[in-house]
Amino acid sequence: QVRLQEAGPGLVKPSQTLSLTCTVSGAPITSGDYYWSWIRQPAGKGLEWIGRIYLSGTTHYSRSLKSRVTISLHPSKNQFSLNLTSVTAADTAVYYCARRSAVSGRYFDLWGRGTLVTVSS
Amino acid sequence: QSVLTQPPSLSGAPGQTVTISCTGSSTNFGGPYEVHWYQQHPGTAPKLLIYDDTKRPSGVPDRFSGSKSGTSASLAITGLRPEDEADYYCQSYDSSLSGVVFGGGTKLTVL
Numbered sequence: 001q002v003r004l005q006e007a008g009p010g011l012v013k014p015s016q017t018l019s020l021t022c023t024v025s026g027a028p029i030t031s032g033d034y035y036w037s038w039i040r041q042p043a044g045k046g047l048e049w050i051g052r053i054y055l056s057g058t059t060h061y062s063r064s065l066k067s068r069v070t071i072s073l074h075p076s077k078n079q080f081s082l083n084l085t086s087v088t089a090a091d092t093a094v095y096y097c098a099r100r101s102a103v104s105g106r107y108f109d110l111w112g113r114g115t116l117v118t119v120s121s
Numbered sequence: 122q123s124v125l126t127q128p129p130s131l132s133g134a135p136g137q138t139v140t141i142s143c144t145g146s147s148t149n150f151g152g153p154y155e156v157h158w159y160q161q162h163p164g165t166a167p168k169l170l171i172y173d174d175t176k177r178p179s180g181v182p183d184r185f186s187g188s189k190s191g192t193s194a195s196l197a198i199t200g201l202r203p204e205d206e207a208d209y210y211c212q213s214y215d216s217s218l219s220g221v222v223f224g225g226g227t228k229l230t231v232l
Binding site: 046048049060061062104105106107108109111112113114 | 155166169178212218221222
């Protein structure tokens with residue numbers, strides 16, 4: 001059974017960099033059949049797509065976050081990561097990693113449980 | 122404001138049928154892209170409910186169905202149950218934004 005698990009600091013200071021990792025268990029992240037994505041959700045609000053990465057290292061980011069986001073792949077650890085720079089209180093949210101098929105539709109069929117990141121001094 | 126428009130809330134009694142709407146445009150599922158639906162209970166991750174407009178993943182009851190016509194999509198839930206009380210989100214890809222987009226979500230209350 002494939003599972004995704006987010007990890008990282010729960011508290012980040014304003015202007016610093018938010019860094020999270022997503023560990024994939026039960027399947028190799030290098031399968032090539034999937035895109036690996038990050039999605040976030042501020043408390044009480046809707047979902048916002050952040051971006052995704054493919055096996056080749058190709059990335060695609062949300063236009064609104066593109067200047068501050070980097071998603072990287074770490075095959076040796078079966079992980080992928082998110083870096084979001086210059087954070088503000090508006091970046092406080094639950095951050096989810098998710099899997100999207102690279103061979104069929106643009107939907108997310110598997111999600112991590114999410115991790116809450118609070119931006120505060 | 123979300124690119125995909127959903128009603129903020131809906132309610133229904135057990136056993137009833139409710140329909141959640143999602144309005145898009147020609148640059149997302151009104152064009153060449155599909156619409157997908159997710160269910161999210163409080164404190165949990167979203168769960169894929171309907172994909173590619175009308176398809177159900179394995180394990181999703183057939184009480185849940187999706188449809189699409191032009192720039193409108195709907196999620197119907199028949200035989201409403203207390204456990205259906207959750208937030209529901211539609212999702213697509215938008216070519217003008219060059220990215221994945223979600224609806225603002227609909228909170229379904231089972232009376």
